[in-house]
Amino acid sequence: MPRPLRKLLTRLILEAAITFEERSYRYYQSALERSIMSDSFDLLKKLLGEELRHRMNLEEAQRTGSPLGLPEEESELSRGETDAGLLSDEVVDELCDEWPEIRPEDSKQLILERALQREKCAFHFYQTMARAASMEDLRRLFNMLREEEMRHISWIEAELKPNGKGGA
Amino acid sequence: MKERVKCFEDVIDRKKSYALLDGGLRVVEVKRIVGTVDKCDELDGNFHNLRRRDRQEINRRNSMADALRRYEFLPPIELYLLRGEYYVVDGNRRVAAAKDMKIDFIDAHVTEYVSRENFVDMSGSLSRRRFETQTGIKSITLTHENGYEALLEEVMQYPADGDVIKKGRKWYSEIFLRACKRIEQTSLPDHYREIQTGDIYVLINGFYRNYLGGIPHYTDYDTIISGFMFAHGIRQRRPLRFPLLNLLSALFLRRGGRGGG
Numbered sequence: 001m002p003r004p005l006r007k008l009l010t011r012l013i014l015e016a017a018i019t020f021e022e023r024s025y026r027y028y029q030s031a032l033e034r035s036i037m038s039d040s041f042d043l044l045k046k047l048l049g050e051e052l053r054h055r056m057n058l059e060e061a062q063r064t065g066s067p068l069g070l071p072e073e074e075s076e077l078s079r080g081e082t083d084a085g086l087l088s089d090e091v092v093d094e095l096c097d098e099w100p101e102i103r104p105e106d107s108k109q110l111i112l113e114r115a116l117q118r119e120k121c122a123f124h125f126y127q128t129m130a131r132a133a134s135m136e137d138l139r140r141l142f143n144m145l146r147e148e149e150m151r152h153i154s155w156i157e158a159e160l161k162p163n164g165k166g167g168a
Numbered sequence: 169m170k171e172r173v174k175c176f177e178d179v180i181d182r183k184k185s186y187a188l189l190d191g192g193l194r195v196v197e198v199k200r201i202v203g204t205v206d207k208c209d210e211l212d213g214n215f216h217n218l219r220r221r222d223r224q225e226i227n228r229r230n231s232m233a234d235a236l237r238r239y240e241f242l243p244p245i246e247l248y249l250l251r252g253e254y255y256v257v258d259g260n261r262r263v264a265a266a267k268d269m270k271i272d273f274i275d276a277h278v279t280e281y282v283s284r285e286n287f288v289d290m291s292g293s294l295s296r297r298r299f300e301t302q303t304g305i306k307s308i309t310l311t312h313e314n315g316y317e318a319l320l321e322e323v324m325q326y327p328a329d330g331d332v333i334k335k336g337r338k339w340y341s342e343i344f345l346r347a348c349k350r351i352e353q354t355s356l357p358d359h360y361r362e363i364q365t366g367d368i369y370v371l372i373n374g375f376y377r378n379y380l381g382g383i384p385h386y387t388d389y390d391t392i393i394s395g396f397m398f399a400h401g402i403r404q405r406r407p408l409r410f411p412l413l414n415l416l417s418a419l420f421l422r423r424g425g426r427g428g429g
């Protein structure tokens with residue numbers, strides 16, 4: 001593929017990822033506004049910050065052509081098989097469907113369950129990105145983001161456990 | 169009829185009690201000098217004398233302008249500062265000449281009027297004085313003066329050798345000025361018309377401190393601004409977001425993701 005086209009395509013892929021993070025950010029923003037008094041506030045705020053940081057990482061990669069803030073060494077999970085945990089089309093379609101608006105009467109449980117779906121969708125999204133990326137730096141970036149989405153999933157799952165107060 | 173200069177007596181509430189703080193010698197933005205203390209009826213909005221036929225006055229003003237044009241040293245003017253605006257005690261002609269010649273900054277001795285009844289004003293003013301005394305930096309103007317507290321904290325934590333004055337100097341030139349320049353190149357000043365660029369800097373830093381514990385050190389300031397604008401719903405140009413281009417990348421991803429290519 002000619003270099004300019006490859007560059008444009010890379011920037012487009014990163015833009016798609018930025019859009020994805022923006023939608024997640026807006027979800028948490030909306031959830032946060034409705035959860036000021038809730039005990040999930042800290043977790044939602046932390047997740048909101050994480051989505052913002054992801055957006056910044058992606059935009060920095062788009063701006064400079066090489067992602068910054070990558071860890072010195074790739075983790076075991078990143079170096080391993082990127083097909084691990086890859087979901088079927090049907091499951092992905094279900095997870096990544098358009099989300100309904102958060103309503104004032106929505107329970108903490110429902111908000112967190114949707115957040116969990118979102119994070120799973122994000123995990124899959126970066127999994128796909130990492131598989132598709134031919135540039136080493138980009139692949140590492142997507143793998144790093146994938147790992148972080150995995151961490152978010154465990155935070156939310158811990159919060160959703162009965163009597164559980166997760167890693168937030 | 170010509171617009172008259174703002175009058176200090178009209179804006180100060182004499183029923184209130186004010187603390188008078190000596191702001192010392194400082195560099196002041198000419199555009200923030202908006203009024204006068206004792207020549208209210210004689211000057212127009214640009215500090216020109218309304219009595220045009222006064223030949224002596226015109227000569228004095230012309231010689232002042234000539235001196236400025238020749239870069240001659242002019243003594244600092246005297247100003248009162250009230251709620252972020254400056255009023256001339258002494259130096260109306262120098263201000264008029266500076267405004268005519270579009271000079272941005274002027275030296276001035278400043279005395280600040282701070283209402284003792286307004287806690288926000290009072291604490292803001294004290295924050296500014298603490299910042300200026302400790303860092304020696306007097307050229308930062310904030311509309312919301314409580315922001316100086318955050319700036320002082322930033323200077324203290326700035327990783328540079330030396331005392332606070334030295335750190336302050338480095339922080340000012342390496343971080344603050346550069347960031348403000350970037351901010352001014354965006355639509356943020358249009359969006360926040362009521363406040364100074366320095367206030368926007370404080371807002372941005374406060375936002376990241378709240379959500380990320382601080383500004384990520386590896387990130388370019390343009391990315392930082394972009395993140396702030398996005399989070400606050402301020403429109404940005406994103407040329408890569410045309411639907412056709414999005415479709416192209418979606419197709420590529422679909423193929424790449426499923427096909428492993």
